[in-house]
Structure formats: structure tokens, C-alpha cells
Amino acid sequence: MEAQSILILLLSILTFDFLFNKILEYLNIKSMKPELPEEVKGIYDEGKYKKSIAYAKANNSFGLLTSTFSFVLSFVLLATGFFGWFDEKVHVYFQNEELVSLAFFGILFFASDIINIPFNLYDTFVLEEKFGFNKTTPKTFILDKLKGYALALVIGGIILFVLLKLITLFGPNFWIYFWVVISCFILFVNMFYTSLILPLFNKLTPLADGELKEEIERYSKKVNFPLDNIFVIDGSKRSAKSNAFFSGIGKKKKIVLYDTLIENHSKEELVAVLAHEVGHFKKKHIISGYILSIVQTGFTLFIMSLILFSPEMSKALGGSQLAIHLNLLAFGILYSPISHFIGVFMNMLSRKNEFEADAFAADTYNALELQSALKRLSVDNLSNLFPHPAYVFINYSHPPLLERLAAMEKK
Numbered sequence: 001m002e003a004q005s006i007l008i009l010l011l012s013i014l015t016f017d018f019l020f021n022k023i024l025e026y027l028n029i030k031s032m033k034p035e036l037p038e039e040v041k042g043i044y045d046e047g048k049y050k051k052s053i054a055y056a057k058a059n060n061s062f063g064l065l066t067s068t069f070s071f072v073l074s075f076v077l078l079a080t081g082f083f084g085w086f087d088e089k090v091h092v093y094f095q096n097e098e099l100v101s102l103a104f105f106g107i108l109f110f111a112s113d114i115i116n117i118p119f120n121l122y123d124t125f126v127l128e129e130k131f132g133f134n135k136t137t138p139k140t141f142i143l144d145k146l147k148g149y150a151l152a153l154v155i156g157g158i159i160l161f162v163l164l165k166l167i168t169l170f171g172p173n174f175w176i177y178f179w180v181v182i183s184c185f186i187l188f189v190n191m192f193y194t195s196l197i198l199p200l201f202n203k204l205t206p207l208a209d210g211e212l213k214e215e216i217e218r219y220s221k222k223v224n225f226p227l228d229n230i231f232v233i234d235g236s237k238r239s240a241k242s243n244a245f246f247s248g249i250g251k252k253k254k255i256v257l258y259d260t261l262i263e264n265h266s267k268e269e270l271v272a273v274l275a276h277e278v279g280h281f282k283k284k285h286i287i288s289g290y291i292l293s294i295v296q297t298g299f300t301l302f303i304m305s306l307i308l309f310s311p312e313m314s315k316a317l318g319g320s321q322l323a324i325h326l327n328l329l330a331f332g333i334l335y336s337p338i339s340h341f342i343g344v345f346m347n348m349l350s351r352k353n354e355f356e357a358d359a360f361a362a363d364t365y366n367a368l369e370l371q372s373a374l375k376r377l378s379v380d381n382l383s384n385l386f387p388h389p390a391y392v393f394i395n396y397s398h399p400p401l402l403e404r405l406a407a408m409e410k411k
Contacts, residue, residue: 006316010078010333017336018071022064028391029060032384039402040385043375052382055131062127066119073115083326084318098164101325105160109152117145128239131382136238147200159185167324172309175301182301183294190290194231194247194254204231204256212267219271223364225278229254236260241381246277246286264380269373272365279360285353292349296342303338304331340394350397355407367408374401 001009036049044052077083087104094100124141128134136144162181166174189197198204207213207230220227235242235258242260255277262270280286307313307327314326361370378385378401387400399407 001312003312003315006313006330007078010316010330011075013333013336014071014075014078017340018067021067024388024391024394025060025063027388028384029057031386031388031391032056033386037386043385043401044379048379048382051131052379052384055382056384058127058130062123066116069119078317081318083329084314084320087319087323087326097324098161098168100323101164101328102157102160104325105328106153106157109156110149113145113149133240134238135236135240140237144201151197151200164324167308172305175298175305179294179298179301182297186290186293186297190247190286194256198233198256202237203234205234206230207232207257212262212270215267215271216274219275219365220278223275223278223282225281230274231256232259232262233257234259236263242377244273244277246280260380261377265373265376266369268366268369269376272361272370273373275361275365276357276370279357279364280353282360283353283356285357292346296346300335300339303335304328307331307334344394347393347395347397351399354398354404358404358408362408371405371408374404 032053034053036044036046040049086108087100090100090103090107094103121141124134124136159182163174163178166177166181170177194204207216213230216230217227219225231254233256240260242258242264244255244257244261246255255274257270257274261273265273308324308331309322310327311322313330314321314323317326317330319326358370361367377383383401385401387396392400398404
């Protein structure tokens with residue numbers, strides 16, 4: 001395929017992706033019911049329900065602004081051959097191709113992030129503040145940015161350097177070796193994320209002795225769950241929203257409860273939420289998710305290896321000759337339709353897993369307490385109770401609340 005045809009394809013994919021997502025978001029907002037429906041009167045009161053609609057609409061309007069800005073900027077940069085021009089400028093200062101690629105992506109990353117800072121500030125200090133969620137201080141915002149830059153520089157830089165070195169050493173067969181490297185990295189992150197990375201941003205405190213801990217220990221013994229680590233995270237440092245999650249494999253597994261979750265829920269509701277997380281462990285969702293991510297990564301790298309060495313791809317972005325970093329950029333766009341398709345499948349699987357974890361918690365602890373916890377979470381987070389089915393199918397990793405409640409009612 002000639003460079004001009006590749007450029008047209010890239011611009012077409014970019015445009016279709018933008019329009020498709022905007023249509024889905026429009027349908028999702030239109031599916032909301034303005035008046036408080038009968039089926040949610042036990043969940044939302046009139047005031048909270050109207051606030052949830054206002055929150056969803058405000059997020060949609062802001063998302064339209066940011067995504068339109070991103071689309072227009074990306075389209076213009078691609079169409080004008082900016083990336084090829086920028087490649088030439090970087091070559092003036094670096095001769096080694098690996099250093100050129102590192103500088104190319106590093107500068108683009110920091111420039112992109114700086115451009116988006118005004119949007120981040122508005123989202124955090126205006127939009128989230130307006131609806132009572134923001135707890136982030138300017139100091140925390142700045143520190144988060146600096147820590148994020150440091151992690152991107154160290155971890156992102158090392159991974160990119162390894163990728164480029166393997167490409168240089170092994171040519172089109174690089175993907176096999178990098179697949180091994182990235183698989184080990186994913187395993188490492190799964191095992192040590194809450195031990196090494198999360199503490200850089202949040203404080204993790206072991207759950208204190210008391211009635212909650214005793215109730216959790218009783219439940220753990222009942223279901224034969226090897227309870228080692230339950231931590232409370234200071235989520236209130238940044239947001240009033242609450243959550244819980246499970247991470248780790250083997251002896252490194254941890255359950256993390258947000259302090260806002262503990263503050264807003266009863267002891268029984270909290271144990272029901274924990275039972276849901278234990279359900280993911282018992283149903284082998286953590287292991288199966290890791291295996292699927294490894295398979296998906298291998299497939300992605302293989303497809304990448306088929307097009308990464310095309311000079312025409314580099315020329316489509318304005319380059320004068322083959323440049324791996326230009327082709328990596330083009331690949332990210334070309335692969336997006338496949339990525340979206342895989343994402344839909346992964347979301348379907350994730351929703352199935354959530355239903356299974358709910359059922360496990362209902363069977364081994366208490367369905368009513370889990371339902372109560374989910375309702376309270378939905379209200380506290382101002383969740384959309386009536387998302388459009390198409391939007392759910394494409395984007396939701398968790399089933400909508402009403403579907404989860406109905407599934408538990410059937411048991």
C-alpha cells in the first residue's frame with residue numbers, strides 16, 4: 001500500500017472511531033429517564049437522582065469538548081505530516097536510532113500531558129468539585145503529576161528501550177522475545193502493584209482490630225480464604241468516591257478497601273463487598289485474566305511485527321525513510337479497530353465474572369447486604385442507572401446496577 005493510501009486509512013480510522021464513540025455517548029445520555037422511575041425509588045431519592053443526571057450530562061459535555069480537541073489536534077498533526085517533520089528535528093540532536101525513538105516519544109508524551117493539564121484542572125477542581133467529589137489539593141495534584149512523570153520516565157523508558165533494542169537485534173522476530181519480557185512485567189505488576197507502586201500515591205494501612213476485622217476473619221474461615229492482607233487506602237485524599245479491589249497472585253494477594261467505603265457502609269455491607277472480591281479469587285478470575293492479557297499481548301505484538309518495518313508507513317506520517325517510532329505511532333491507530341473488538345470481548349467476560357462474584361457473595365454471605373452495598377455505592381458515586389444497552393455492550397466492564405440486583409433476585 002502506498003504512503004498516501006495509508007495516510008487516508010489512518011485518518012479514516014481516526015474519524016470513524018471519534019464519530020462512533022460520540023454516537024454511543026449521545027445514545028447513552030438520551031437513554032436517561034428524567035423523572036425518578038418506580039424501580040429505583042428504593043435506591044435514589046428525587047434530589048440525588050436529579051443530581052446523578054446532571055453529573056452524567058456535565059461529564060458528557062466535558063468529554064465531548066476534550067475528545068473533540070484531541071481528535072482535531074491528532075487529525076491535523078497526521079494530515080500535515082507533523083510527525084515526520086518532528087522526526088527530522090529530533091535527528092538533529094541524536095544519531096543513534098534508539099535514542100531518537102526514546103526522545104521522540106518522551107517529548108510527545110510530556111507535550112501531550114502539558115497540553116491536557118488545563119482539562120485535568122477543570123475536571124478535578126471544577127467539575128468534580130461542583131458535585132462534591134473532589135478532595136484533591138493543589139499540592140497533591142502537582143505531586144501526582146511529578147510522580148507520574150518519574151514513573152513514565154523510568155518504567156516507560158526502560159520498556160520502550162528494551163522493545164527498541166530487541167527490534168534492532170532480532171528484526172521481525174522481536175515480538176517473541178518482547179512477549180516474554182512484557183509477560184514477566186505484567187506478572188510483576190500483578191504481584192507487587194499494591195506493595196511498590198500504589199504506596200507512591202496513597203497510604204495503605206492494615207485494617208484495624210475491631211468488629212469489622214473480626215467479621216471478615218469469620219467469613220474468611222467459613223469460605224476457606226487464606227486471609228493475609230486487608231488494607232485501607234486513603235482514597236478520600238483525592239475523591240469522595242469509594243471502591244474496593246483485589247490484587248496480587250499467590251501469597252502476594254491483597255484486598256484493598258477505600259476509607260470512604262468503610263465510612264459510608266455498615267459492617268455487613270463491607271463484608272458483602274469483600275465476599276464479592278473473594279468470589280473473584282475463588283472463581284479463578286485473577287488467573288484467567290492474567291492468562292488472557294498475556295495471549296492478547298502476544299497477538300498484538302505479532303500483528304505489530306507484520307507492519308513495523310514498512311517504509312511506506314513512515315512516509316505516510318511525513319517521514320523520509322523507515323523510522324520505527326513513526327511506525328509504532330501508525331500501528332497504534334491501525335490496530336485500534338482490532339483493539340476495540342478485543343475490548344468488547346474482554347468487557348463481556350468481565351461482566352460475566354462480576355455476575356459470578358455477586359452470586360458467590362450472595363451464596364456464601366448475604367445477598368441483601370450486597371444489594372444494599374451496591375445501591376449505596378451507586379448513589380454515593382452518582383452512577384447512571386439507565387445506560388444505553390449499546391454503550392454498556394461496548395464500554396462497561398461491570399453490569400449496570402439494576403441488572404446486578406435483578407440477577408441476585410433470581411437466585
